[in-house]
Amino acid sequence: MPATKVIVNIPDERPYDVRIGADVLDGLGNYLRRVDATENAPRILVLSDTNVAPLYLEEAKASLRAADYRVSEIVVPAGEKTKSVEVASEIWEAMAGLKLGRDCAVVALGGGVVGDLAGFTASTFMRGITVVQAPTSLLAMVDSSVGGKTGVNLSAGKNLVGTFTQPAYVCASTKVLSTLPSREWACGCGEIAKSSVIDSDEFFFWLSDNASALASRDHDVTAEAIARSVVFKADVVAQDKTESRGVRECLNYGHTLGHAVESLAGYGTYSHGAAVAEGMRFAARLGAAIAGTSIDVVRAQDNLLDELGLPALSWSAAPEDMLAVMKRDKKVRGGVVKFVLPLDIGQWELREVEDDVILEHLAAWARSK
Template identity: 40%
Template structure:
């Protein structure tokens, strides 16, 4: 276990929780749970661990062993990897397994995996018996810096990503950065897109840090990654604390690039473009849209292209893509930020700051596309 653990507090009153960030500590998971979940009065401790097949023979073993050693009765729910698991069919199968396990409102649910597992497990936690406690154990970079923090849980509709969901906060987020050492390179790069996003929307100095440590990021330097994950979590926590359910518009800045990205993901077929890859392309689209509207100059877009390309992320749709602007615009109109049928985009005004721009003309979006 690492000598020190970094802690980020998400202050949401009665829904407050802690993010702990360390290395080589999955076998210590039960210790963290003991600090976050009160012992049941009945003495029976039940936990369902949701993960995917890629992790069933690796990360699941130390987590489940740790819990069983601490007296927990464990149910293992193993999903197929990929976005297809965020479907109502899979949700029904998960509910069935919980019923068979005789899970009740005191049963703990643990989401062990990437964003798909976190979303699917979180949605089940939010809805089974109208809510059971759950803990996020993100094992991908994307999940560690973004999707595990903030309480957004959802499943996909056949026509739009994350259309059916809820705001449901975890009881804690347990990050082990050692899981990143075995992450496939494409998944790792995908997570980096969200890291770059934080610099763009909230922290110009952080963006510059990423530019200055490009080689270390590509090499997965442990010390640099530790800082990157903790800083990203702190930045997201700040936004979530100020706008937990996207009521004021502040939290919407976290969707920089996502209006384009979600359309690309849906049209290409969920899983063809990884989320971070779509976000990378979407950020460049959004920056160019801001250029067209006179909000920023071309240099801002060039810096993003240089950093994203340096991280081997795409900055335009793949060659051979037959997506047309009509289809993309139709998908965008299903975006959660659409208001009264009008497109709204999160656009940069300078490095480290973005704003929601309402009623963007379709011709401007078409020009960018």
């Protein structure tokens, strides 16, 4: 099956391609020779992690070398803890040791952690060198590899230091998804479900009809789901590149409670997608209570998440603790927590919610566990 190409066009940025297909990693080097920002790069640094490197690093390097690039590599420990200022500093020092210049490029070969870390270090080294995203997880393909958000975590919270830097190219190889663990597959399905609820009836009902096929990793359905998610996100980012106009806030649907779940349960206890799915369930019920969301929407979303292998979590925490974590989110203004609420499929509202209302609904959420 030929690769699918989605062109991401963001105002005041150079357009870039997202190629989705089984064999696109094999052609990475040749394709980069056709990208303006990388065609004459004297060296390419591949950044990967200890989970992905043993599986795909040599294939990526071989493709780049076949296209006559000089190639270096950095492999970092897998896991969220790697997305830190300390590791970023080590990468900057390694980049300096390799004598990378502004005409070089960094390829992020891995999931969201690697993509965020590579994007951040590339965008800040020498005040910015080119980054190419080669995501290896379903979540990264449909979310973090597109849109230009990069960052590292602080002890105070996730992604508190970062930049907006668009990649020059995104290489989404569906072949590498064959080695993705079931937990991480469901994680990516959570973000696809989020996109479908916010985007349109057409996407949502297509996904509902194909949920079991996606959960079982049907290749054609997977490629289509990735492409639809990329088109949705690219359209949102084109309207609000730096999250300053309120449009891009819709991408945070499910994340307000989801990030609190990840933090209090302990990062890694639940996948990001599972936590976001729980946040979607909570936000839809909150919407039904305060924004007129139909109970049919709540039920349809529940059914979709169940079919995708994302059941409601059995875990909960004290409402006061959950609210305290929500208030530390970088999107909070004036101490008031905002929720993206689905008014209907394809319709959403960003609403400030008072503490007492949040606590009431968090208490009901905790009692349901």
